[in-house]
Amino acid sequence: MSQSNEESNSDSKSVKEIKKDGSFNRQKNRFITPFGEKEGELPVEAGRYRLLWSAVCPWAHRSVIVRKVLGLEDVISLGTASLLRPNLPHVDWEFSLDPGGVDPVLGIQYLSEVYKNADVDYNGRPTVPAIVDLIEGKVVNNDYFKLTNYFETVWAPFHKKNAPDLYPDPLREEIDALNDVIFHEVNNGVYKCGFAQSQQAYEQAYDALFARLDELEDRLSKQRYLFGDFITDSDVRFYATLIRFDVAYFSAFKTNRNRIIDFPNLWGYLCDLYQTPGFGDTTDFHAIKVHYYLSNHLSSDDQKGHNSILPKGPDLSGLLSKHNRQVLSQSEGKFLVK
Structure with missing residues (x-):
C-alpha cells in the first residue's frame, strides 16, 4: 500500500x-x-x-x-x-x-x-x-x-531566480515510486526498528532497511544522485534519514549492521549533499543527539524509557572531506535549473 x-x-x-x-x-x-x-x-x-x-x-x-x-x-x-x-x-x-x-x-x-x-x-x-x-x-x-x-x-x-527543479515533470512518476519505497523501508524503516516491541517486528524492519540500503549503495555506485546528475526531491528525503543514521539511529534505534560511513558510495553521496547549501547548514547534530537519546518520542503507553546518557561521538568531521562524486556526473552543477 x-x-x-x-x-x-x-x-x-x-x-x-x-x-x-x-x-x-x-x-x-x-x-x-x-x-x-x-x-x-x-x-x-x-x-x-x-x-x-x-x-x-x-x-x-x-x-x-x-x-x-x-x-x-x-x-x-x-x-x-x-x-x-x-x-x-x-x-x-x-x-x-x-x-x-x-x-x-x-x-x-x-x-x-x-x-x-x-x-x-x-x-x-x-x-x-x-x-x-x-x-x-x-x-x-x-x-x-x-x-x-x-x-x-x-x-x-x-521561487527565487534560477531556482532548481527538484521535481521535474518527466521524472515525477519515478520519483514518487522511489519516495514511497524510501519512506516505508528507510525513512520510517529506522523507526520501525527503534520502536519495535517484539523481536520479530524488529528483525523484519532491520532486514528490510539494510536490504534497501544495499540496493541504494549499488545504485549510487553508478550515478551521482538517485536520478542521475541532479539533486531531486528523492535525494532530500533520503538525506534526512542518512544524516541522522550514524549519530542516532545506529545506536538509539539498533540499526547496527553497518554505519553509513561503512558504505563507500552512500557515504560519499552523503558528504556531497551535506556540503550543498541548504543541506548541511540546516543540520544540527547536537539537537539530533539530544532528542534521540534524551527525549520521549511516543505516548507513555508505547514508550520504553531511555537511560539519559548522551553519547559523546561519533566523529562527523569526515562529512567535510573530498568525495569526488562529481566524476559520476555529466554536469558540473548539482541542480537542474528550470
Missing part, C-alpha cells in the same frame, strides 16, 4: 502506534488539504503561512531544506520548536527556544495549541512539519509526505 493511502487519510482520533505484534504503526496525517488554486485548496499566498519544525525531526527537516533551496524563506516564515519534549502527560512540542517560551509570531507555547485550534477534538500526536495559517491561527497542513512537492510545484511563482 502506498504511503499516500496508508498515512494520509485519517480522522483526528488518538491512534495507538504499537500494534499487537509489537511493530510500529505510524499515526496517519490529519490535515492533508493540498495547496493550489482549485476550490477547497489552500491558497498560495506569500506571508500567509508559518512552517513549524524542530531541527531534530527528519520529516520537518526535508521541508526546511526545500524551502531554503527554492528561496521560499521570505515567503513562508519559520518557527522552531525545542529539541526536547516538554514534561507533559501527552506528547508535544514546545517553543522554549524563543523569548518568553512562546513562538514570537503565533504566541503559542505548545504545538498542540494550533492543532486544537484546527480541531478541538484532535487527540493524536501534534507533529512537525506543520503549516499554520496566520490569519486563522490553526494548522492547515501537516502532510509531510507531500509538503515538499507542494513547495516544488504550486509555490513556483515565489
Whole structure:
C-alpha cells in the first residue's frame, strides 16, 4: 500500500502506534488539504503561512531544506520548536527556544495549541512539519509526505531566480515510486526498528532497511544522485534519514549492521549533499543527539524509557572531506535549473 493511502487519510482520533505484534504503526496525517488554486485548496499566498519544525525531526527537516533551496524563506516564515519534549502527560512540542517560551509570531507555547485550534477534538500526536495559517491561527497542513512537492510545484511563482527543479515533470512518476519505497523501508524503516516491541517486528524492519540500503549503495555506485546528475526531491528525503543514521539511529534505534560511513558510495553521496547549501547548514547534530537519546518520542503507553546518557561521538568531521562524486556526473552543477 502506498504511503499516500496508508498515512494520509485519517480522522483526528488518538491512534495507538504499537500494534499487537509489537511493530510500529505510524499515526496517519490529519490535515492533508493540498495547496493550489482549485476550490477547497489552500491558497498560495506569500506571508500567509508559518512552517513549524524542530531541527531534530527528519520529516520537518526535508521541508526546511526545500524551502531554503527554492528561496521560499521570505515567503513562508519559520518557527522552531525545542529539541526536547516538554514534561507533559501527552506528547508535544514546545517553543522554549524563543523569548518568553512562546513562538514570537503565533504566541503559542505548545504545538498542540494550533492543532486544537484546527480541531478541538484532535487527540493524536501534534507533529512537525506543520503549516499554520496566520490569519486563522490553526494548522492547515501537516502532510509531510507531500509538503515538499507542494513547495516544488504550486509555490513556483515565489521561487527565487534560477531556482532548481527538484521535481521535474518527466521524472515525477519515478520519483514518487522511489519516495514511497524510501519512506516505508528507510525513512520510517529506522523507526520501525527503534520502536519495535517484539523481536520479530524488529528483525523484519532491520532486514528490510539494510536490504534497501544495499540496493541504494549499488545504485549510487553508478550515478551521482538517485536520478542521475541532479539533486531531486528523492535525494532530500533520503538525506534526512542518512544524516541522522550514524549519530542516532545506529545506536538509539539498533540499526547496527553497518554505519553509513561503512558504505563507500552512500557515504560519499552523503558528504556531497551535506556540503550543498541548504543541506548541511540546516543540520544540527547536537539537537539530533539530544532528542534521540534524551527525549520521549511516543505516548507513555508505547514508550520504553531511555537511560539519559548522551553519547559523546561519533566523529562527523569526515562529512567535510573530498568525495569526488562529481566524476559520476555529466554536469558540473548539482541542480537542474528550470
